[in-house]
Amino acid sequence: MDLLERYLQAVGRHLPWQRQADILAELRANLEAQREEREAELGRPLTQAETEEWIKQLGSPLQMAARYQPQQYLIGPSVFPVYWYVLRLSIFWATIIYTIVNVVLLAVNGVSMTETAAALARIPSVLFITAGWVTLVFAALEVAARQYPQRCAPLLEQAAQWQGEGLPYLDPAEEKGKKPRPYTHAVAEFIFGVLFLAWLLLVPGHPYLLMGPGEYYYASLPYRLSPVWMEFYWAVIALNTVQVVWSAVSLLNGSWQGPRRVQHLVSKALGFVPVILLVTAPNHLLFVLKNPGADEVRYGQTLYTINENTHLGLMVVLAIIAIQLVWETIRAILESSRERAMER
Numbered sequence: 001m002d003l004l005e006r007y008l009q010a011v012g013r014h015l016p017w018q019r020q021a022d023i024l025a026e027l028r029a030n031l032e033a034q035r036e037e038r039e040a041e042l043g044r045p046l047t048q049a050e051t052e053e054w055i056k057q058l059g060s061p062l063q064m065a066a067r068y069q070p071q072q073y074l075i076g077p078s079v080f081p082v083y084w085y086v087l088r089l090s091i092f093w094a095t096i097i098y099t100i101v102n103v104v105l106l107a108v109n110g111v112s113m114t115e116t117a118a119a120l121a122r123i124p125s126v127l128f129i130t131a132g133w134v135t136l137v138f139a140a141l142e143v144a145a146r147q148y149p150q151r152c153a154p155l156l157e158q159a160a161q162w163q164g165e166g167l168p169y170l171d172p173a174e175e176k177g178k179k180p181r182p183y184t185h186a187v188a189e190f191i192f193g194v195l196f197l198a199w200l201l202l203v204p205g206h207p208y209l210l211m212g213p214g215e216y217y218y219a220s221l222p223y224r225l226s227p228v229w230m231e232f233y234w235a236v237i238a239l240n241t242v243q244v245v246w247s248a249v250s251l252l253n254g255s256w257q258g259p260r261r262v263q264h265l266v267s268k269a270l271g272f273v274p275v276i277l278l279v280t281a282p283n284h285l286l287f288v289l290k291n292p293g294a295d296e297v298r299y300g301q302t303l304y305t306i307n308e309n310t311h312l313g314l315m316v317v318l319a320i321i322a323i324q325l326v327w328e329t330i331r332a333i334l335e336s337s338r339e340r341a342m343e344r
Contacts, residue, residue: 003051004031007061014065023068031058083138085188086195087131093196094130097210098123137195186251193244200237222295223303226288228281235274243267265332268325275318284311 008024008031015023038054039045046054058064062080199209207215246263249255278286284307289295 003048003055004028004035007031007055007058010061011064014062015068019068027064027068082188082191083134085185086138086192087134089188089192090130090134090195091127094126095123098126134195137191186247190244190247190251193240193247197237197240197244200233200240204233222290222299223287223306224290226281226285228277228286231277232274235277239267239270239274242270265325265329268321268328271321272318272325275314275321279311279314279318281311284308286310 008028011027012020012024035046035051035054038050203210207218211218250263286307287303287310289299289303
């Protein structure tokens with residue numbers, strides 16, 4: 001398998017199609033000449049390991065392609081891999097959270113075609129706002145990197161390090177082996193964790209961030225969240241704080257590339273706590289009436305149904321989390337046993 005051809009194919013994905021063939025021909029000639037010079041110095045062909053190391057030194061395909069494009073960008077090639085990873089992660093979780101919140105609101109308010117269509121129509125704006133905030137943060141990082149290159153150099157150097165991941169296989173049948181986690185993913189995980197935690201902390205004072213226009217629907221309902229939801233909220237804050245701190249420590253002590261079995265299992269186990277708080281709410285009271293005296297007769301039975309159905313759904317969620325935790329614990333034990341056996 002020719003790693004250089006795979007590298008060139010990956011670079012080609014980021015080149016303007018009008019000049020792609022010419023640029024790749026020029027780049028191939030230059031890189032082949034570099035490889036021949038190295039082989040002439042050694043007096044032999046490069047080994048597989050030496051070829052891999054040389055390819056890594058060239059930089060990621062995205063960074064190589066950026067050299068052949070106009071240097072006008074909001075987010076430069078050094079920061080872009082982290083930005084792209086965080087953006088995809090943010091959009092994914094924004095979609096999940098928005099969907100869950102609106103399903104609950106529609107269930108409480110009574111599902112109607114008009115409200116369902118309105119909720120679906122708001123999805124693009126929610127994703128656009130999410131992408132805008134992430135882009136704004138990374139654009140600020142890019143500006144800071146240009147204004148203070150000395151202070152930002154360590155971060156940019158680490159972000160620019162490329163571990164050879166992401167090269168396409170010329171033979172589709174070839175299996176992809178396990179690669180160490182790239183530094184960009186570790187940094188992106190930390191940045192996304194900080195952004196998500198900041199967003200969570202803003203939600204109580206700005207419910208619109210969570211519910212969007214659904215905030216006005218919620219205000220018109222005869223129901224409100226019971227106090228147990230505030231306990232749930234602070235448990236989620238604590239869980240995310242632990243994860244952010246853990247990610248920061250991994251980056252600082254250089255353990256970001258190592259196995260994360262313990263961290264993953266601890267996070268899964270701690271994930272039980274917020275759900276258990278809701279499941280064990282007294283009398284399953286997850287929602288209560290805003291005016292019990294005036295609305296008990298009219299909405300009491302509906303409120304009971306909402307609480308029982310929500311409780312049942314949370315029990316299903318708790319069971320799924322438990323099954324996942326047991327399965328991942330067993331898998332971690334088996335993998336650890338396999339690694340110990342291989343070391344003998």
